[in-house]
Amino acid sequence: MSRVRVALALGWSLLLSAAPLTAQQSMPTGDPANGRLLFGPCRTCHYAEAAMGHNNGPNLHRIFGKVAGKQPGFDYYSQTFKDAQFVWTPEFMFAWLENPMAMFPDSTMMSLGVPDAQQRADLIAFLKQASVRER
Numbered sequence: 256m257s258r259v260r261v262a263l264a265l266g267w268s269l270l271l272s273a274a275p276l277t278a279q280q281s282m283p284t285g286d287p288a289n290g291r292l293l294f295g296p297c298r299t300c301h302y303a304e305a306a307m308g309h310n311n312g313p314n315l316h317r318i319f320g321k322v323a324g325k326q327p328g329f330d331y332y333s334q335t336f337k338d339a340q341f342v343w344t345p346e347f348m349f350a351w352l353e354n355p356m357a358m359f360p361d362s363t364m365m366s367l368g369v370p371d372a373q374q375r376a377d378l379i380a381f382l383k384q385a386s387v388r389e390r
Contacts (some may be wrong), residue, residue, distance in 0.1 A: 261379040262358070267369075268317050274315060282345065282346065282349045282372070282375075282379070283372055283373050283376040284376065284380075285373075285376035285377045285378070285379050285380025285381070285383075286376075286377045286380060287377070287380040287381045287383070287384040287385075288381075289374075289377040289381075290377035290378045290379070290380045290381025290382070290384075291381045291385075292375075293369075293376060293377055293378050293381070294375055294381055294382075297378075298310075299311070300312035300364075300365075300372075301313065301314065301315050302315065302316070302345070302384055303381065303385035303386070304316060304317050304350070304385060308328070309326070309328060309329045311320055311331070312329075312331075312364065313326045313329040313332070314326065314329070315382055315385075316385065316386055317386040318343050318348070318382060318386070319343050319345060319382070319383065319386065320341065320342060320343065320344075321343055321345075322339070322340070322341070322342055323336050323341055323342070324336030324337050324339040324341055325339075325362050331363070332363075333359075333361055333362050333363040334361060335359045335361040335362050336359070336362065345379045345383070347374075348374050348379055349372075349376065350365060351374075351377060352368060352369045352375045352378065352379075353368050353369065353370060354367075354368040354370070355368055356368070
């Protein structure tokens, strides 16, 4: 991994873990029902249900708390994510979803991002709800 990519990944990780979002950047309260609808285009590559497994992208069931790029059974991570050392949190996902290619230019994720803060919060609320343990 290039030193630039290591520095970039480490920098984002440290930035987001050390400094909570400011009031101006704060994550709105998300609506999981709206997030479910917004997740539709994401299903081209990702599933949020555990039983679905991986698709073109890794499964996002219980993504929060996982180290990026390390899900067993998914072998198609970009080098950036293979070398990543950060843990997915709702706050990190919120920042990342705004413009994934700006944060990790070498990522293979094909998304222009979700510039609307409320929509990003809704997507995160959906992922949290979809990750609740099935009984």
